[in-house]
Amino acid sequence: MSSAKPLRRIVIVGDGMRAAMAAAYLAKACGRAGADIVVMSGGEAGKTGQVVVRPSALRFNAELGLNPAELCKKNIASPLFAAEMPSSNGPVTLPYAASGVASNGVEFHHYWLRASQAGFDSALHEYSLPLTLQNARSGIALESAAGFKIPFGLRIDRASYAQLLVNVASAAGVRASKGKLSAVQKLTESDWPMRLSTSDVEVDADFLVDVSEGSSAENAVGASRSGWSGRYLRIDSGVDLPGIEVFRLQRGLTRFASLIPGRGNAHSDSGEFNRIFHAEENRITDMACLLTADEAEARQRPALARKIDLFTACGRIPSEDYEVFQPCEWLAALMARGHFPERAERLAERMPETELRIWLESLRRQIADLRKQVEAA
Helix, strand or coil: CHHHCCCCEEEEECCHHHHHHHHHHHHHHHHHHCCEEEEEECCCCCCCCEEEECHHHHHHHHHCCCCHHHHHHCCCEEEECEEEECCCCCCEEEECCCCCCCECCECHHHHHHHHHHCCCCCCHHHHCHHHHHHCCCCCCCHHHHHHCCCCCEEEEEHHHHHHHHHHHHHHCCCEEEECCCCEEEECCCCCCCEEEECCCCEEEECEEEECCCCCHHHHHHCCCCCEEECCEEECCCCCCCCCHHHHHHHHHHHHHHHHCCCCCCCHHHHHHHHHHHHHHHHHHHHHHHHHHCCHHHHCCCHHHHHHHHHHHHHCCCCCCCCCCCCHHHHHHHHHHCCCCCCCCCHHHHHCCHHHHHHHHHHHHHHHHHHHHHHHHC
């Protein structure tokens, strides 16, 4: 039953925020089972500037004892209701919550589309609470943001965030080993399965988690793709879209901790990890392709082509397994890239046109009044 024995030592290769995230989380998740967490650092500071944390990653921070309210109070973070993405047409803002209000099981954009096609002059962003809050000139406090009860993320100073995570990791007993990884040796006549070497030290380990910016660990191990292979897990930063780097790390670390085997290193665990990890990677690449590629290239990706076709036909946005982006984000991206529905969903026609116009005008007025209140606060 050796496979039931917990891992004794996990070595993390990387620097800066990425290594600090991995160390803090794995110390909390695996340290309780007796695993020794060691960070093998090349001594680099890592990236600087700001990093975006999507709404789905806030729970990850909470598990580490990092309270968003405290981060904002210390001016380390600020609420984020939408992310600005690069595209071939210029920056595109993708809101974290839908515009307007769904009614009778029909999403709001179908009502807006029906009215627009009937000559009602309005833009979808005029009904968007997240964009109104995001674009407020004076910004908005976290307490007020939480009061609106819509999803929000954070824009965080990367260096300060990394230091907080280092503090969490240190308090949990994580050790640091200086030196850039130069070699990984498989041990056959030892109780330890692998030995990691730098120019100065050697560290024996059960498992290697690589979150480095470069590829030194990939080269030493001989891996060619992110994911879990044998006793090696590589989580790269992924496509360069705001929020995706932290998302990939957070999802990869939490899923790894939930599937992590004993010293037997079960193949089924790594297979399940890779299935989900690469499915999410495909959804991220779909969005990046929609934003930056031409129509022909976009249609080389079946899931993305299906989204474009169904949306342009009737305004629906099909959901794939392990979606990363919310329908409201896909909606904004599709329209920004020039894809518009030929018709609205049929159920939106149940509302009489006069009633529809009155309702839309009332909603637009409410959002405009809210903008004034936020900016006057």
